[in-house]
Amino acid sequence: MAGVTLKNVVKRFGSVQVIHGASLEVEDGEFVVFVGPSGCGKSTLLRIVAGLEDASEGEIEIDGMLVNDVEPADRGIAMVFQSYALYPHMTVEQNLSFGLRMNGNPREDTNRRVQKAAEILRINELMKRRPKQLSGGQRQRVAIGRAIVREPEVFLFDEPLSNLDAELRVQMRVEIARLHSELGTTMIYVTHDQTEAMTLADKIVVLRDGKIEQVGKPLDLYDDPANQFVAGFMGSPKMNFMEASVKSASNGSATVKLVNQGGAMITLPVSDGPAVGDRVTVGVRPEHFRAAGQGDCDIDLNIDVAEHLGSTSYIYANTKSGEQLIVEREESRSEVGLEKLTASIPAQQAFLFDAQGKRLN
Amino acid sequence: MRARNRIAYGFLAPYLLIFAVFWIWPIIYSFYLSFLSTRAVPWTWAPHMNWGRLWIDPAFWNALRNTLVILFIQVPVMIALATLLAVLLNSQLLKARGIMRFAFFAPVVVGEVAYAAVFRLMFNADFGVINKILTGVGLPAVSWFSNPTAAMALIIMAVTWRWVGYNAIIILAGLQSIPDDVYEAATLDKVSKTKQFFFITLPLLRPIILVCVVLSVIGTMQLFAEPFLITNRGGPGGATETLGLFLYRQGFTVLNFGYASAVAYTIAGLAIIISLINFWLGRDPK
Ligand SMILES: Nc1ncnc2c1ncn2[C@@H]1O[C@H](COP(=O)(O)OP(=O)(O)OP(=O)(O)O)[C@@H](O)[C@H]1O
Numbered sequence: 001m002a003g004v005t006l007k008n009v010v011k012r013f014g015s016v017q018v019i020h021g022a023s024l025e026v027e028d029g030e031f032v033v034f035v036g037p038s039g040c041g042k043s044t045l046l047r048i049v050a051g052l053e054d055a056s057e058g059e060i061e062i063d064g065m066l067v068n069d070v071e072p073a074d075r076g077i078a079m080v081f082q083s084y085a086l087y088p089h090m091t092v093e094q095n096l097s098f099g100l101r102m103n104g105n106p107r108e109d110t111n112r113r114v115q116k117a118a119e120i121l122r123i124n125e126l127m128k129r130r131p132k133q134l135s136g137g138q139r140q141r142v143a144i145g146r147a148i149v150r151e152p153e154v155f156l157f158d159e160p161l162s163n164l165d166a167e168l169r170v171q172m173r174v175e176i177a178r179l180h181s182e183l184g185t186t187m188i189y190v191t192h193d194q195t196e197a198m199t200l201a202d203k204i205v206v207l208r209d210g211k212i213e214q215v216g217k218p219l220d221l222y223d224d225p226a227n228q229f230v231a232g233f234m235g236s237p238k239m240n241f242m243e244a245s246v247k248s249a250s251n252g253s254a255t256v257k258l259v260n261q262g263g264a265m266i267t268l269p270v271s272d273g274p275a276v277g278d279r280v281t282v283g284v285r286p287e288h289f290r291a292a293g294q295g296d297c298d299i300d301l302n303i304d305v306a307e308h309l310g311s312t313s314y315i316y317a318n319t320k321s322g323e324q325l326i327v328e329r330e331e332s333r334s335e336v337g338l339e340k341l342t343a344s345i346p347a348q349q350a351f352l353f354d355a356q357g358k359r360l361n
Numbered sequence: 362m363r364a365r366n367r368i369a370y371g372f373l374a375p376y377l378l379i380f381a382v383f384w385i386w387p388i389i390y391s392f393y394l395s396f397l398s399t400r401a402v403p404w405t406w407a408p409h410m411n412w413g414r415l416w417i418d419p420a421f422w423n424a425l426r427n428t429l430v431i432l433f434i435q436v437p438v439m440i441a442l443a444t445l446l447a448v449l450l451n452s453q454l455l456k457a458r459g460i461m462r463f464a465f466f467a468p469v470v471v472g473e474v475a476y477a478a479v480f481r482l483m484f485n486a487d488f489g490v491i492n493k494i495l496t497g498v499g500l501p502a503v504s505w506f507s508n509p510t511a512a513m514a515l516i517i518m519a520v521t522w523r524w525v526g527y528n529a530i531i532i533l534a535g536l537q538s539i540p541d542d543v544y545e546a547a548t549l550d551k552v553s554k555t556k557q558f559f560f561i562t563l564p565l566l567r568p569i570i571l572v573c574v575v576l577s578v579i580g581t582m583q584l585f586a587e588p589f590l591i592t593n594r595g596g597p598g599g600a601t602e603t604l605g606l607f608l609y610r611q612g613f614t615v616l617n618f619g620y621a622s623a624v625a626y627t628i629a630g631l632a633i634i635i636s637l638i639n640f641w642l643g644r645d646p647k
């Protein structure tokens with residue numbers, strides 16, 4: 001068991017810098033998820049931890065030891081690749097035991113570990129098959145099994161579920177959560193699926209353009225995002241963002257005008273005082289909208305599409321000036337077929353961001 | 362037949378005609394010829410003569426032995442070298458990879474006569490560069506063209522030089538189809554580069570190497586240009602006479618087309634049998 005520490009890690013490919021000074025503390029036994037849009041450097045950062053890429057600058061520590069110059073195989077990590085990377089010409093059993101056999105591990109111990117991994121992942125019946133003869137989900141299990149037999153200190157997963165269909169993805173997500181609670185090993189998991197991130201993580205690391213935007217517990221990131229990017233990234237459906245301009249600002253609060261909502265005004269508590277006339281953005285999560293008159297600012301909406309899911313419904317609406325909003329409502333049978341809706345924003349649950357996306361309240 | 366198909370066959374007709382006249386017909390006709398006595402005009406039906414003669418003709422057995430010796434030494438050596446070369450050409454460390462790949466492929470494009478002339482000069486017993494080097498490092502000079510064993514070695518080296526790059530390029534294509542992450546997984550499994558080569562690369566290349574072996578077997582069974590041009594028509598004294606050369610001599614020097622046809626069918630038959638054995642030996646273990 002081991003924690004992982006990154007200190008000011010920088011990565012350049014030739015002249016292109018893709019990781020800009022990442023620092024991070026992963027506790028022993030923790031499940032940490034890297035999320036972020038495509039190309040933000042999640043895989044690169046993971047591969048730096050694995051040792052498959054060298055850091056251009058900075059330090060990587062595993063279990064308190066500096067590992068910058070330690071061979072990947074000696075870092076006590078095991079990695080599961082997005083493409084599975086199984087050995088195509090070997091059976092499942094050989095895939096699992098290959099590394100141990102090549103390193104002269106005693107046969108009984110190898111067999112015991114392979115057997116245990118097969119049981120944990122329920123792939124006993126597949127042991128004599130080749131990867132070609134397996135479904136995507138089965139291949140993924142084998143890939144995870146190959147990581148388990150190494151008995152690593154740290155598991156690294158690079159989007160392990162992204163090649164699976166939606167149903168299997170949910171199933172494997174549960175399996176991975178079970179694996180973590182059974183083994184109790186440190187895991188670093190890369191995904192761009194924020195549901196996976198929310199459900200699996202003890203701690204989420206949000207990355208953008210090679211920078212760590214925020215680190216925190218899933219619900220903390222959801223309730224208290226540091227900036228507009230994190231606010232928009234966490235949560236599904238996404239947070240609504242409405243353009244606004246500051247009309248008046250006093251100590252501890254600001255009144256803003258929602259420019260695309262027919263000039264509706266709302267007064268929000270702020271910690272960092274914006275100046276009058278500033279362009280700002282008001283953020284409201286779909287589920288925080290209230291019925292007309294029950295919040296602090298009513299806005300009139302034209303309904304484009306309404307998705308009625310039985311327990312809740314998602315209303316995709318726009319205003320006269322064309323701003324798109326998503327409103328989540330408790331399901332009400334009488335609302336089916338409705339064309340207009342008035343929703344109300346509660347000031348206590350609204351977020352305010354400045355033009356650079358910095359959080360103001 | 363639909364009108365469209367008829368038009369299509371109309372366009373194909375010239376090709377099919379040429380194919381039939383210059384390909385199919387000679388194949389059939391030479392089979393028929395192998396049952397004729399063609400030593401004197403008029404040719405007469407003598408079904409046992411040519412095929413019977415094969416068994417007892419020492420010149421045929423000599424050519425067969427030479428061909429098989431070349432085959433069993435040259436093909437394995439060349440394929441091993443080609444595999445090694447492919448790995449080197451695939452290396453990230455190699456500079457100017459494109460030029461290097463072309464350089465090793467180039468011998469295939471060079472005309473046979475030109476390449477034979479260069480080899481004759483290089484291996485010339487008196488002033489060739491090879492003997493200069495050998496004597497330079499204190500070894501005795503070799504009579505490449507008058508010593509039977511040396512002449513055989515010369516043929517093997519020449520054929521290998523000519524075709525090794527070609528096979529390396531084919532194997533290189535196979536190498537590039539192996540995904541990087543398989544090697545990364547092996548690296549994480551603490552498998553050394555050498556073991557990766559023997560336990561991952563080679564098994565995954567097996568189908569491609571098999572194709573190269575079979576193509577080389579077929580090529581070597583028909584070997585003609587090198588012994589004809591480099592060692593002076595199979596010299597010294599028939600020591601490098603191959604089946605291809607023997608066939609040529611019977612057909613176009615002696616003009617005994619019946620016997621030459623029987624030899625041709627023997628060559629094709631042996632090539633097929635050896636190839637099938639290769640496929641069988643290299644089959645996917647289940
Ligand atoms: N070997 C490389 N050479 C040059 N640039 C690279 C290399 N690998 C990655 N990059 C660049 O680094 C950046 C980060 O890539 P990375 O693969 O880490 O993204 P990611 O967050 O994993 O994206 P995705 O979600 O699509 O997998 C990208 O801009 C990519 O183009």
Ligand SMILES: [Mg+2]
Nearest residue numbers: 042043044159
């Ligand atoms: Mg990636």
